[in-house]
Amino acid sequence: MSDMLQIEVKVNGAQRLIDVAVHHTLLDVLRDDLELTGTKECCVVGECGACTVLVDGRAMNSCLMLAVEVDGSEVTTVEGLATDGRLSPLQEAFLDAGAAQCGFCISGQLMAAHALLSRIPHPTVEEVNEGLAGNLCRCAGYEQITQAVLMAAEGGDR
Amino acid sequence: MRGFQYARxxxxxxxxxxxxxxxxxxxxLAGGTDLVIGFRDGSIRPKVVIDLKRISELRPSIEHTGESISISxxxxxxxxxxxxGVREHFxxxxxxxxxxxxxxxxxxATLAGNxxxxxxxxxxxxxxxxxDAMVAVSGPTGARRMPIDEFIVxxxxxxxxxxxxxxxxxxPIxxxxxxxxxxxxxxxxGTDLASITLCCGVDGAGVTRLAYGSVGPRAFLVVDESGILADPHMSDDAKAPLLDRMFAEATPSPRSMRASPEYRLAMLRVLGARALRTAIGRLPKGSTT
Amino acid sequence: MMRADSTGVGASAQRVGGYGRVTGLQQYLADIRLPDVLHVKLVTLDCARAKIRSIDTTAAKQVPGVRLVMTAADLPQPVPRFGPQFQDRPILADRETKYHGEPIAAVAAETKDAAEEAAELVQVEHEVLSGGVFSVADALNPASPLVCDPALRPDDPLADTNTRREHRFGWGDVEAAPADLVVENSYEFPMVTHFAIEPHGFMAAPDGNGIAVWSTIQHPYLLQKMIGQILDLPLAKVRVFAPDPGGGFGGKQNPKLEPLLAFMALRTGRPVRLILTLDETFQAVRRSSAEVRVRTGFKNDGTLVFEDFEANFLAGAYIDIADRVVSKGSYLAAGPYRVPAVRILARTLLSHLPPSTAFRGFGIPQVTWARESNLDEGARVLGIDRLELRLRNLAHRGEEFVPGDTPADGNWKETVQKAADLIGWGTPLPPGRGRGLAIGVKSGPTTGLSYSTVRLLADGSVLVYSGTSDMGQGARTVFAQVASEELGIPLERISVVMGDTSVVPYDQQTSASRSSVLMGNAVLRACRSIQAQLQALAARLYDIDEAEIEVRKGLVRLPDRTIPMVEVLEAGLGRLGGELTGHGEMRKDAVPDHPLGGTAAFFEFNCTAIELEVDPETGHINIVRHVTVSDVGRALNPIQVAGQDDGAAIMGLGHTIMEHIILDEEGRIRNIGAIDYRIPTSLDLPQELVSASIENADGPGPYGVKGISEGALLAVSPAVAAAVTEATGLIIRDLPLTPQRVWEAMRDSAKEAG
Structure with missing residues (x-):
């Protein structure tokens, strides 16, 4: 037992060894230690989804996980969606549909949408709304976010 | 968030x-979706946090043994x-x-944590x-199993x-x-904490099991063996008095900001009748009394 | 002309700044790392109202890493107070706290953990004071304690009351107005909070012999002025960085904790940083709740004879901008109608609650809820169709519906009729359903001053400088589109610079849906200045009279040929390169004896129509169709207009059907944070949401644009409530229309029916 622990995590494809305080959340470590600030902090109770990341492919609230819990896992953040500076079709669709307004929730929306499309490549509107129900948007651009996800799905393989 | 020791x-x-x-x-610590909130707001301040996710016996698994399904x-x-299997039977x-x-x-979030x-x-x-779920427990004196109704206090x-x-x-299937x-x-x-949780099960012999939560200190199970509630041909009005009696354990708090006691009690009847109708409709054909 | 195939005006161009928003690269305030920064945590008490006897910081200071524990005693004495309307808010609570969450002290430490730990160790010996003012009734009760020290209100006849100000507006003689029917009711509007997904954040750092302040603020130049005043620094020594806010909605208009951070930075000599939790934002900003009594006088044919309002708005312990919300909101209480006699009395009431402030709609949603609902009641009694009654009284274009103010600036009937058509008004209603329709109107800015600088660089790319804050409304995109349209430069070659008072010229503020109009015109004028310079350049280069040269959309037209602007630019600038710089200024001047200090620059006019059904057993409302039609003048970017209108409509549904702050007996927020304060999610949307615009190019902004973004929120509540009434027969005058409230109304009406 200790209050610091070295963990090994694959973050956006790169293997990392990080010393973390055991009481720090994955969100803390991503933002403060790894300076991956695309993942956002808002409610810190798992309600808003702004901190959503993928852990081993599943969408999770990084505010509700200790960083030590992802030891040995693969973590994908919004910074990991584009490849070689090229936006993913999902990101492109968000731009085309006007889905990003203030943008603060968008990282989380994108991660939740990415996970949804991995599971259901051609979702219905209802499935998109259900899949993104854990991501609050106070600009309430839900219509355009949903449209973006549907457009990305229509565009075929992401 | 205050520090603690972490054990794995x-x-x-x-x-x-x-x-x-x-x-x-x-x-x-299993899923941590409630625990970490408590760490952060200071309502839970442990000296040591024991993460269960590296224990091979507890690894996520759902096992179908034929007579039961066991959820780790x-x-x-x-x-x-x-x-x-869970979708089919439960x-x-x-x-x-x-x-x-x-x-x-x-x-x-885990079922056990919930x-x-x-x-x-x-x-x-x-x-x-x-x-009628059973809870499997391990402790210093060994393993034991107990009915969920006894486990929830x-x-x-x-x-x-x-x-x-x-x-x-x-x-048990x-x-x-x-x-x-x-x-x-x-x-x-959208996602919300429930002001009423309610489950209804009916069997071919006319037994109705009704469990409801969020309206008292714990979720309650009540059973009707009269056959009245399970009877698909009897009207809602005829069932209402019996259904009301099934909800006698409900003592919703007047302090709650989520719903008033009057509303919860009224909605218990509404949701109870609805769940009962759905449950009867889901009873496999031919098994009705 | 719509040019949907281009990036200029009328095109649904991609958001400028969109790339950063979909890649996580956009730097919001909390994403900025200042080297050597100290983390700040606030110290508060678990009660609304207390007398502070002493503060012991010994234990807190012993936590490793703690560099400063600041209390009011460490500030200049008397403790400086500030505020956009009244200088009433102390930088830290001074001997007394007046609301739950008011900061009493602040810790700065090397780590967040240390700051949090130390904040808990600050010992505040205090006496909880009972009998706080937590409601309109409390505030009007002469026996209640005074929230504001009368010494802070010299020469104020109301200083011995909890009424901060009273506003009286109106015209005609309400008492003498001959009505066939008078309908009188009271309506309650709930206390709600902004809940921007980005919590407020603040940083400050010593900057030479001045100070640099970072804030999520909407009004960087207002912050610069206030910090300059409080620290006695020249404006040139106060540099404000205002990164794009992650949602503002009015809650980020005015300075809050920046002065505290500035003092902490100067005291420690180091950068300091405070990012509020979402819970703390609940204690920082909210909308005033309101009780509005309205008497409406009708003729039998539905003609309005008078409207008489008494509106009590519950502000907080410090006024922030709440009193302006009350005056500006209540001023238009009578709505966009032709009413011969109007009387308005509105009060700004102090309370022991967190300060209320600007919030999308700025006082209009509260009065609209009352007015429009009361119109429906009149229509029902008179047996007149609710749409017909509104159309009968609606002001025509050019009509001075508020005497002495800007006349109706749109074909408003067209807007209302379009909403009615889109909801199928008058068509048979499926069983169990109801429809409602309501109108909202809000003044744009009454004064304003915006400057912009536009630089046409040697390669024909463009920099636009603006002090507007882009908080999601899309200001960057719109300004870039204006520059693109004027200079014929594609959007990819235009950058819009914002958020640094040492770089961008002055802008009064980002509020009242002003920026497309005021800053938009400033950008337009800056571009036109560049066009004029190009004209002069071409005249010199080609030895042609300036009058014979026309510069438009990137082309320089000479009498005999047309040359791309860039060629003229390159030839004109010559070997050394350089640039052309244009400045644009747009003013909306004050009108000295106007009750609001100025007339409306434009009106945001909206009609909202709803079709819904109500679960007769549970009271749940299911919105089948939500139509919102706004008179936007001109949609500079239609997709952004739709996004803003959708968002305003859904935010309106929030306070209409689910949102409300619940207080305990001690004035503390019970449903603080995201678990029990419910806002709409993707599962709470109308089955169908239709956002439509009326575009008659009749606004004062570039190409006829009017402000947008607030209109679609204004009339949601009365439209929904009217539809509930039609579906159920119930009249409910309190918001929100939660399932429980609707069910209670059904139960009570069943009881009455026997």
Whole structure:
């Protein structure tokens, strides 16, 4: 037992060894230690989804996980969606549909949408709304976010 | 967030030993979706946090043995929702697991954690009561099993002794099959804590099992063996007085900001009647009395 | 002309700044790392109202890493007070706290953990004071304690009351107005909070012999002025960085904790940083709740004879901008109608609650809820169609519906009729359903001053400088589109610079849906200045009279040929390169004896129509169709207009059907944070949401644009409530229309029916 622990995590494809305080959340470590600030902090109770990341492919609230819990896992953040500076079709669709307004929730929306499309490549509107129900948007651009996800799905393989 | 020590045992025995040593100063970490909130707001300040996810016996698994389905302590809601066997035999548990928070929460929150928190509003408690689930426990003196109805005690309290932890929740496959349904009352359609959780199960012999939560210190199970509630030909009006009596255990708090006692009591009847109709409709054809 | 195929005006161009928003690269305030920064945590008490006897910081200071524990005693004495309307808010609570969450002290430490730990160790010996003012009734009760020290209100006849100010507006003689029917009711509007997904954040650092302040603020130049005043620094020594806010909605208009951070930075000599939790934002900003009594006088044919309002708005312990919300909101209480006699009395009431402030709609949603609902009641009694009644009284274009103010600036009937058509008004209603329709109107800015600088660089790319804050409304995109349209430069070659008072010229503020109009015109004028310079350049280069040269959309037209602007630019600038710089200024001047200090620059006019059904057993409302039609003048970017209108409509549904702050007996927020304060999610949307615009190019902004973004929120509540009435027969005058409230109304009406 200790209050610091070295963990090994694959973050956006790169293997990392990080010393973390055991009481720090994955969100803390991503933002403060790894300076991956695309993942956002808002409610810190798992309600808003702004901190959503993928852990081993599943969408999770990084505010509700200790960083030590992802030891040995693969973590994908919004910074990991584009490849070689090229936006993913999902990101492109968000731009085309006007889905990003203030943008603060968008990282989380994108991660939740990415996970949804991995599971259901051609979702219905209802499935998109259900899949993104854990991501609050106070600009309430839900219509355009949903449209973006549907457009990305229509565009075929992401 | 205050600091603590973090332990990552790899066997149930190690976890039990730590739990036994630290007692109330230790907290078990499975999904953490409630626990981490408590760490942050200071309402939970353990000396040691024991992460169960490296214990091979507790790894996420749902095992179908023919007579029962066993859900391990680290299986999450998403696993339960997606499991064919659970979907076939325990649709009300699927309905309940499906509304625990958002996708992100369901990818993390465990069934065992939902029950061990002892929240009166736990969505999965009513279906587990209706399905007569058994809780498998390990502790310093060995392993034991107990019915879920005995395991759930009251707000934030379950029947675990010092050093004990839940290893699995077992669901006996109903034989003969039953029709069952879960429903809840919330303030919005999006993710919400329920003001009422309610599950209804009816069998071909006319027995109705009704479990409801969020309206008292714990979720309650009541059983009607008169056959009246399960009777598909009897009107809602005729069933109403009996249904009312089934809800006698409900004592919703007047202090709650989520719903008034009057509203909760009225909605118990509404949701009870609805769930009953759905459950009867789901009873396999030919099994009605 | 719509040019949907281009990036200029009328095109749904991609958001400028969108790339950063979909890649996580956009730097919001909390994403900025200042080297050597100290983390700040606030110290508060678990009660609304207390007398502070002493503060012991010994234990807190012993936490490793703690560099400063600041209390009011460490500030200049008397403790400086500030505020956009009244200088009433102390930088830290001074001997007394007046609301739950008011900061008493602040810790600065090397780590967040240390700051949090130390904040808990600050010992505040205090006496909880009972009998706080937590409601309109409390505030009007002469026996209640005074929230504001009368010494802070010299020469104020109301200083011995909890009424901060009273506003009286109106015209005609309400008492003498001959009505066939008078309908009188009271309506309650709930206390709600902004809940921007980005919590407020603040940083400050010593900067030479001045100070640099970072804030999520909407009004960087207002912050610069206030910090300059409080620290007695020249404006040139106060540099404000205002990164794009992650949602503002009015809650980020005015300075809050920046002065505290500035003092902490100067005291420690180091950068300091405070990011509020979402819970703390609940204690920082909210909308005023309101009780509005309205008497409406009708003729039998539905003609309005008078409207008489008494509106009590519950502000907080410090006024912030709440009193301006009350005056500006209540001023238009009578709505966009032709009413011969109007009387308005509105009060700004102090309370022991967190300060209320600007919030999308700025006082209009509260009065609109009352007015429009009361119109429906009149229509029902008179047996007149609700749409017909509104159209009968609606002001025509050019009509001075508020005497002495800007006349109706749109074909408003067209807007209302379009909403009615889109909802199928008058068509048979499926069983169990109801429809409602309501109108909202809000003044744009009454004064304003915006400057912009546009630089046409040697390669024909463009920099636009603006002090507007882009908080999601899309200001960057719109300004870039204006520059693109004027200079014929594609959007990819235009950058819009914002958020640094040492770089961008002055802008009064980002509020009242002003920026497309005021800053938009400033950008337009800056571009036109560049065009004029190009004209002069071409005249010199080609030896042609300036009058014979026309510069438009990137082309320089000479009498005999047309040359791309860039060629003229390159030739004109010559070997050394350089640039052309244009400045644009747009003013909306004050009108000295106007009750609001100025007339409306434009009106945001909206009609909202709803079709819904109500679960007769549970009271749940299911919105089948939500139509919102706004008179936007011209949609500079239609997709952004739709996004803003959708968002305003859904935010309106929030306070209409689910949102409300619940207080305990001690004035503390019970449903603080995201678990029990419910806002709409993707599962709470109308089955169908239709956002439509009326575009007659009749606004004062570039190409006829009017402000947008607030209109679609204004009339949601009365439209929904009217539809509930039609579906159920119930009249509910309190918001929100939660399932429980609707069910209670059904139960009560069943009881009455016997």
């Amino acid at each position: 045992p790899v066997t149930v025995g190690e976890a039990v030993a730590l739990l036994d040593e630290y007692g109330p100063d230790a907290r078990l 302590a680290c299986a999450v809601m998403t696993d339960i929702v997606e499991h064919a 649709p009300a548990l699927v309905e309940a697991a499906q509304v625990v928070g958002s996708v992100q929460i369901r990818n993390r 029950i061990c928190n002892g929240s009166p509003a736990a969505d999965t408690a009513p279906p587990l009561l209706v399905y 009251g707000p934030k309290r379950v029947a675990l002794e010092r050093g004990e932890l839940v290893t699995a929740i077992e669901l 109903p034989d003969p099959p039953i029709g069952s349904a879960y429903t809840r009352l919330t303030r919005r359609w």
